Amino acid sequence: MIDPILTVRDLTVTFPDDNGGLEALDGATFSVYPQEFVCLLGPSGSGKSTLLRILAGLLAPTSGTFTYIAGPPRIGMVFQQANLMPWRTVRENITLPLELEGVPALEADRRAEDLIDLVGLQGFEHTWPRDLSGGMAQRVAIARALVHDPDILLLDEPFGSLDALTRERMWAELSHVWQVRRKTVLMVTHSIGESLFLADRVLVMSQRPGRIKLDLAVDLPRPRADEMRYTAAFGKLARQLKDAIGFPTGIGSDSRSVLDTRY
Amino acid sequence: MDLKALLKTARIPRRSPSWTMLVSLAAALLAWELVSRYAGLPAFILPSPGWVVVRFWRALTGGSLLLHTGVTLLEVLLGLLAGTASAVGLGYAVAKSRLFERLVAPYLVATQAIPIVAIAPLLVIWFGPGMFSKVLICALIVFFPVLVNTVVGVRAVPRSLRDLMVSLRARRGQILGKLEVPAALPILLGGLRIGATLSVIGAVVGELVGADRGLGFLINAARGQYDTALVFVAVFVLIALALTLYGLVSFMETKFLRWQETNLK
Numbered sequence: 296m297i298d299p300i301l302t303v304r305d306l307t308v309t310f311p312d313d314n315g316g317l318e319a320l321d322g323a324t325f326s327v328y329p330q331e332f333v334c335l336l337g338p339s340g341s342g343k344s345t346l347l348r349i350l351a352g353l354l355a356p357t358s359g360t361f362t363y364i365a366g367p368p369r370i371g372m373v374f375q376q377a378n379l380m381p382w383r384t385v386r387e388n389i390t391l392p393l394e395l396e397g398v399p400a401l402e403a404d405r406r407a408e409d410l411i412d413l414v415g416l417q418g419f420e421h422t423w424p425r426d427l428s429g430g431m432a433q434r435v436a437i438a439r440a441l442v443h444d445p446d447i448l449l450l451d452e453p454f455g456s457l458d459a460l461t462r463e464r465m466w467a468e469l470s471h472v473w474q475v476r477r478k479t480v481l482m483v484t485h486s487i488g489e490s491l492f493l494a495d496r497v498l499v500m501s502q503r504p505g506r507i508k509l510d511l512a513v514d515l516p517r518p519r520a521d522e523m524r525y526t527a528a529f530g531k532l533a534r535q536l537k538d539a540i541g542f543p544t545g546i547g548s549d550s551r552s553v554l555d556t557r558y
Numbered sequence: 559m560d561l562k563a564l565l566k567t568a569r570i571p572r573r574s575p576s577w578t579m580l581v582s583l584a585a586a587l588l589a590w591e592l593v594s595r596y597a598g599l600p601a602f603i604l605p606s607p608g609w610v611v612v613r614f615w616r617a618l619t620g621g622s623l624l625l626h627t628g629v630t631l632l633e634v635l636l637g638l639l640a641g642t643a644s645a646v647g648l649g650y651a652v653a654k655s656r657l658f659e660r661l662v663a664p665y666l667v668a669t670q671a672i673p674i675v676a677i678a679p680l681l682v683i684w685f686g687p688g689m690f691s692k693v694l695i696c697a698l699i700v701f702f703p704v705l706v707n708t709v710v711g712v713r714a715v716p717r718s719l720r721d722l723m724v725s726l727r728a729r730r731g732q733i734l735g736k737l738e739v740p741a742a743l744p745i746l747l748g749g750l751r752i753g754a755t756l757s758v759i760g761a762v763v764g765e766l767v768g769a770d771r772g773l774g775f776l777i778n779a780a781r782g783q784y785d786t787a788l789v790f791v792a793v794f795v796l797i798a799l800a801l802t803l804y805g806l807v808s809f810m811e812t813k814f815l816r817w818q819e820t821n822l823k
């Protein structure tokens with residue numbers, strides 16, 4: 296059996312507040328394996344972002360451990376907002392992680408160009424972020440997260456701010472990028488449809504304080520096309536996720552409405 | 559706060575087409591000429607524009623105007639430099655540490671409450687009528703607006719971009735150079751623009767209080783001899799100085815802040 300690239304054990308976070316502290320995470324435990332695409336699904340406020348921030352080294356847990364197999368990893372992070380530097384052009388934004396590592400400019404530009412091709416932004420290399428659409432900006436953010444060849448991608452609702460149509464196009468693109476680059480991905484999402492479209496495995500978090508409530512393998516064949524969501528297998532998985540989250544399902548709900556629900 | 563929204567408020571106003579400026583300038587000159595010619599005022603009250611130009615030429619070729627302008631310009635620039643450097647340094651520390659802010663804020667506010675005109679004589683007594691006391695006055699007057707803008711600018715650096723830098727394991731110096739400086743630059747340059755014109759005022763105030771050179775000294779001297787045309791010359795040179803500095807900062811803004819320009823079609 297392969298060793299997990301990331302092992303998370305009993306992570307607990309308590310934010311100080313006026314009445315004894317606010318528990319955001321309560322003993323989250325799971326593993327992520329190399330080249331796996333894992334989605335983290337859970338209700339709002341269940342501590343998904345908090346968990347991701349810990350794994351990115353932005354926040355120290357109150358207790359518990361997380362271990363990357365090969366020591367401190369290179370991290371590629373994508374946030375809910377594209378989070379580009381407005382004073383850098385598309386290409387300059389993408390080369391940022393390489394600059395920080397001291398990669399020579401010529402080499403950095405070459406690697407940025409590869410990614411610009413991969414995410415389909417040819418011709419926009421020298422565009423300022425203010426002139427990009429939401430979907431284009433998010434693609435720049437994904438390219439930036441990939442450019443330094445990270446050990447793990449941490450995505451926090453990267454498509455949350457996009458309209459439904461663009462979001463679905465981005466799913467296809469992300470899954471394409473993931474298949475080309477074969478990265479380990481941990482992605483937070485609100486959407487059952489999104490998680491089933493992208494993930495090998497879905498972790499469902501409980502209401503706050505967050506714990507891993509369900510660890511569901513998604514064995515749908517790839518590449519996953521739009522039609523897949525009308526299959527029985529998809530519907531069954533969606534139902535399992537929905538039950539785990541604890542969202543009331545009506546009698547008349549079919550796989551379609553499951554998909555369109557953001558919870 | 560959203561950086562974009564903040565930058566919009568700090569945006570440089572577009573310069574209006576230059577011909578409107580020329581027309582209004584010509585109108586003002588004409589009005590001045592008419593008043594000086596028909597109001598029956600003596601030349602030591604209101605010299606005509608033509609006479610001021612003649613006086614300008616004489617002062618220029620006579621050699622003293624260039625000297626006085628040079629002295630004032632040097633004071634203004636040195637004061638601007640010293641005031642900006644200390645304000646940016648201190649402002650950065652204030653922005654980064656709430657504790658430090660609480661420690662120094664009362665003093666900073668107090669320095670702002672002291673009218674510079676009132677302590678200028680004191681500074682001249684302490685540091686002599688030479689350039690140093692003027693540079694000090696310029697630095698003091700520049701200090702506060704640049705400090706405030708530095709604090710606002712550094713505090714406006716989005717938390718999410720900081721997170722990005724930390725997740726990429728950026729070092730302190732990289733966060734400063736690649737995030738904090740460019741993010742704070744629009745607001746900082748705004749402070750510098752205000753500081754540049756204030757610095758000119760500081761130098762003149764200092765020179766009026768006590769000096770043996772500089773445009774402020776020239777104004778005092780000319781007034782003593784009822785050479786009002788020369789006073790006008792000095793005032794116009796001061797205006798030109800302030801406008802040039804202002805324009806220089808605006809030029810830096812358009813050069814460094816291309817990324818935030820809107821597409822005005």
Ligand SMILES: Nc1ncnc2c1ncn2[C@@H]1O[C@H](COP(=O)(O)OP(=O)(O)OP(=O)(O)O)[C@@H](O)[C@H]1O
Binds near residue numbers: 318319341342
């Ligand atoms: N820095 C903080 N200080 C105090 N409380 C915090 C902080 N960050 C998060 N919280 C709280 O911790 C809880 C979990 O927040 P978190 O952002 O991780 O939730 P989430 O699962 O990402 O929610 P959403 O799906 O809405 O993004 C929330 O109740 C939130 O208010």
Ligand SMILES: [Mg+2]
Binds near residue numbers: 344345
């Ligand atoms: Mg969140």
